[in-house]
Amino acid sequence: MIKFFLMVNKQGQTRLSKYYEHVDINKRTLLETEVIKSCLSRSNEQCSFIEYKDFKLIYRQYAALFIVVGVNDTENEMAIYEFIHNFVEVLDEYFSRVEPIDEFPKICSALEPQQACFSPDSSSFKGAASTTPIY
């Protein structure tokens, strides 16, 4: 199960965060800083899966943006990895560049159906552009 989904830039600032389990607000910032630190310190040759406390972090870097997903043990890491990429492609499709500054509410709603239980509903991602009305 997905625990959280973060988009962070290289300076460590959170651009988007979505938690699927309740985490206290002050713990969130702490969690984010730690997660970001571990992802930023990885080099290109290292694998994209990190073990952090009791979750696994799967991250992917796109230019200046890191997308990090925290999952528990039962997930297929490679499927999540693929999912991250899928998500980015969906965003790309909508907004034609991956920079979710402005469309914060829209992105949040785009994320909803995909992650309520990690079944990326925009599996037909091109179809998602038309069928999933993102407002």
Next chain:
Amino acid sequence: MVVPSLKLQDLIEEIRGAKTQAQEREVIQKECAHIRASFRDGDPVHRHRQLAKLLYVHMLGYPAHFGQMECLKLIASSRFTDKRVGYLGAMLLLDERHDAHLLITNSIKNDLSQGIQPVQGLALCTLSTMGSAEMCRDLAPEVEKLLLQPSPYVRKKAILTAVHMIRKVPELSSVFLPPCAQLLHERHHGILLGTITLITELCERSPAALRHFRKVVPQLVQILRTLVTMGYSTEHSISGVSDPFLQVQILRLLRILGRNHEESSETMNDLLAQVATNTDTSRNAGNAVLFETVLTIMDICSAAGLRVLAVNILGRFLLNSDRNIRYVALTSLLRLVQSDHSAVQRHRPTVVECLRETDASLSRRALELSLALVNSSNVRAMMQELQAFLESCPPDLRADCASGILLAAERFAPTKRWHIDTILHVLTTAGTHVRDDAVANLTQLIGGAQELHAYSVRRLYNALAEDISQQPLVQVAAWCIGEYGDLLLAGNCEEIEPLQVDEEEVLALLEKVLQSHMSLPATRGYALTALMKLSTRLCGDNNRIRQVVSIYGSCLDVELQQRAVEYDTLFRKYDHMRAAILEKMPLAEQDGPQADEEAKESKEAAQLSEAAPVPTEPQASQLLDLLDLLDGASGDVQHPPPLDPSPGGALVHLLDLPCAPPPPAPIPDLKVFEREGVQLNLSFIRPPENPALLLITVTATNFSEGDVTHFICQAAVPKSLQLQLQAPSGNTVPARGGLPITQLFRILNPNKAPLRLKLRLTYDHFHQSVQEIFEVNNLPVESWQ
């Protein structure tokens, strides 16, 4: 003057523009104040904008709870833009812990039943994110209705909401179970995906559901087969694989259904083989599907051929250059190693390669897997690799690696020497990270390997001479040097190049350990004890050792001080017992609690007091001629009954154990001398374990008015017997029944020759010096028969 409120975009830009954290906080606080004011005024037009800004601020980590009520208002409004932001806010700000969340139940209900599709979608989303148990129960029927609606958009969301509800309230599974079968027939992938997830949840939570859904295995197999064999479809394929997410999900469900169930597993076998062979593995999507397939094969009761296929796939993954795949392969191989050990062994070389990875996650997995793969045939090679790894691995893995190596060495060591070498190597490289019982294990091991004593002590000495910072190593080395110091100095050991070690060097090294600030108190204790033991093993002068010991008698550490004082007392008063106490230790029991030094010492004391072979005392142990004076009776020997407690713990042990256990038939005491109030009594003890031994306690008492001073008692026995006199408790007996002097005679009578005893007494009494020589008559027969 109304200040027009910022649009969200502008706010974001402003926040981005802030250069420091403090500036950002300022901007946000100002804006929050505006927002609060606006909420208070109840401006309906811009409310959604204010809330959107608030949500952004919340995401950055600032408190935003005052927006909760506004969410409600926005949800209740009829405008779509309001509802959208309102529901989003509800998802982010409200949660189960605050009662406010229940207030939106009604709004959701209305929206679900009467809203247009997008609105229904929003409501479902919110429900699926933050729906609490009560809300779920209330709204379950609505959701169920929506499951069967024609529009796929709403149905998808309804299914996902159902998944969430099942998670929160498992009893609702009865509500959501029936529609599943019908939903499986859908063609829309989104719905299928949702349905499969729903079925997975149901099966995980209830065995009844599991049985129910086993019936649909053929259907699932069919769906998957179509997916796999279907050609390229623009809508669903990702890098050449058609809908990998759906495939993965179906495989996961098949795994759950097939677990421990022969029939379903059989149905799946062909399909799994087909998926495994047909999937294109050049891209990540294909690999993801393949990985899931392997996991499924491992979990169900699959045919042997299929399992071998799975292991081979994993082996291929291991050789892949992409690290993600290697990581995943290592993790699954670890799971497999229990059940298919031999299959995994084939990939051992590759696994060992992965140890050299720079990536921390990979090397950790590789380490675990390598440790699991060690068996008696490959132990030497594996150990070499692992030891090389230990030297270069990151610190957080060191402890695991060290303990893993030690465990494996214990289980599979081909020879004792190899075992000792391995442990030594681990201690030198990663000494600080080993577990506490490693020291005890090693000392145990060395103690047991008699033939390797010289070798071990020499190696340990070399290691210690180089580096005294690794505490476990220092402790073991100190113990060894103490125990086998004589072997160290003896010089020759054929397994290692000869090294001339000087006594002074050894002592200097131990003193260095004692003084080093890196040494833990326990280590110092070891070093001190080792020094003491060396006092008997080395043939040189003991002054240096005595000096060190007496220095530590005033050490601040209580344990050290106690030891030092004990040892000092040993030097001063009980010198004749020193060698016996400090002789080589017997091997402690393996399976008892950790044999600590105290236990070993008390064991030795027990050996001493029982009629063990007479230790070689530096003082005279035989008195052949009555006129030979006893030499160096410098100490006091406390006899049973003990008179004062001595400062040392070891000596208390000695005293606690009776010098001789009570004999079966006590021999009566004998009064042998009486003169002017001074009496001499003999009491006899024959310990049952040693029939040749006779212990005579001579007690001198004084009932006169004058003190007896300079009291000396000597004895002689026939030549066929051996006599040993121990030091008397004193040489003064105060007047009027003062503290008597006691002295112990040990007589060894192996031939059971008749006992004859001649005594000579000299003392001063009433300012006169008295000398008496007499033979003891009436010695009881039991004393020598």
